[in-house]
Amino acid sequence: MESMVAMETLVSLCKRRGFIYQSSEIYGGLASAWDYGPMGVELKNRVQNFWWREMTQLHENIVGLDASILMHPRVWEASGHVENFTDPLVDCKKCKQRFRADQIPEQNMETHACPECGGELTDPRQFNLMFKTHLGPVESDASLVYLRPETAQGIYVNFKNVVQTARMRVPFGIAQVGKAFRNEITTKNFIFRTCEFEQMEMQFFIHPSEDGKWFEQWKQERFEFYKKMGIRESRMRFHQHGPGELAHYAKIAFDIEYEFPFGWKELEGIHNRTDYDLRRHMEYSKKDLTYLDDLRDGERYIPYVIETSAGLTRTVLTVLADAYDEEEVEGEKRVVMRLHPDLAPVTVGVFPLVKKDGLAELAQEVVRDLREDFTTFYDQGGAIGRRYRRQDEIGTPFGVTVDYQSKEDRTVTLRYRDSMEQVRVPIAGLHERIRQAIKEYRRVD
Ligand code: GAP
Secondary structure, X not given: OOOOOOHHHHHHHHHHOOOEEEOOHHHOOOOOXXXXXXXXXXXXXXXXXXXXXXXXXXXXXXXXXXXXXXXXXXXXXXXXXXXXXXXXXXXXXXOOOEEEHHXXXXXXXXXXXXXXXXXXXXXXXXXXXXXXXXXXXXXXXXHEXXXXXXXXXXXXXXXXXXXXXXXXXXXXXEEEEEEEEOOOOOOOOOOOOOOEEEEEEXXXXXXXHHHHHHHHHHHHHHHHHHHHOOOOHHHEEEEEOOOOOOOOOOOEEEEEEEEEOOEEEEEEEEEEEEOHHHHHHHHHHOOOOOEEEHHHOOEEEOOEEEEEEEEHHHHHHHHHHHHEEEEEEOOEEEEEEOOOOOOOOOOEEEEEOOOOOOHHHHHXXXXXXXXXXXXXXXXXXXXXXXXXXXXXXXXXXXXXXXXHHHXXXXXXXXXXXXXXXXXXXXXXXXXXXXXXXXXOOOOOO
16 A cells, blocks of 8 residues: 655645645735645646536536526525534633534543643534625625535526526536635645635436435446546545434435545535425525426426535645655655646646757747647756656656657657656657547556
């Protein structure tokens, strides 16, 4: 079993290579807020695109949506978030630290002793995780709005619109990617749990009698998705929610967990939300959200929903942690990010062996040709070995080196990141070679 990367090592690589920076760093940073740098934003976009393609392009019965973050405040009353989206909190009267009552040892709760300083803890009280703000210039109860804590509600309130305008028939799904906000109390472990994050959610509308079948299908499909992305299966598992863990809307819930450097944690939730959300929105909006099923002899019903809810930013952390690898090559440490080529921020690094004798010009010609189809990075600075290492650290799967022979016969060296194997390839055949290698990519442990 390969050893696991330490979080400090990963955080430091992310900063050094332009993946992720602390937010507002020049002011000392803001707790739990992170910015995605040039490599990070490419990686995040690619993770998002991978998911979007999987959900919409590869499923003819799933369509997309992009709903707004601010919604009518009644949405959150109907959804149950105003009443139920809370964490139990306790404060230490001595050191003034605040803890989630369900995350400190039971013994401390029984004795009311602070787990940090032994001081006296207050009784637990419920704290709502939704951020509030005001719409318009007057800060009153009437102008109160929330930053959405999940993207799902934007889908439910548009259910009727999508049925009517996109002519979708049950069973069908609506997929959405977007920001969500939660006033989390414990935010640590880098981008794992933050107050501002992104979700990739899909709500699948079904006939109520088929919830078992669809739940099982989505559970398996979502697990396969991460394998397809190159995540190691040995670091993934399912966890079923017990009665005390279930969200207020869920009848059954399974998490896909990943073994992060800080332990097994939730990566994605698959929930059977029944007709809870649509029913509640019917009650609160007084609009008819039932569905007339002409494939079932005109039966009218409120569809059940199987939800697949993944964190985009949390998946980025998973991909980074899973990709990190160190090995010894010729007596030196090689750090390599074994990212799936579809996710790597740069697909091909192009290097002239030396700058002179027309090699730089030929290498730039190769870049101009490749960048129509691939993200490329041109680097002519320093020893070739060091240039390879820099690309290994950001996970660039292919390196193309232009040397003196290239001038003679228009061939180049193609280097594979994972095996470090180098093959001679005609410039004219590079595209096809790289495209094929991406298609055939398999993670080697
Ligand atoms: N719509 C259902 C829902 O939001 P959830 O289990 O609360 O369910 C789904 O969240 C996913 O969103 C989680 O599995 C996780 O990947 C991500 N997520 C939740 N809270 C997060 C946070 N504070 N920071 C980063 N990601 C978060």
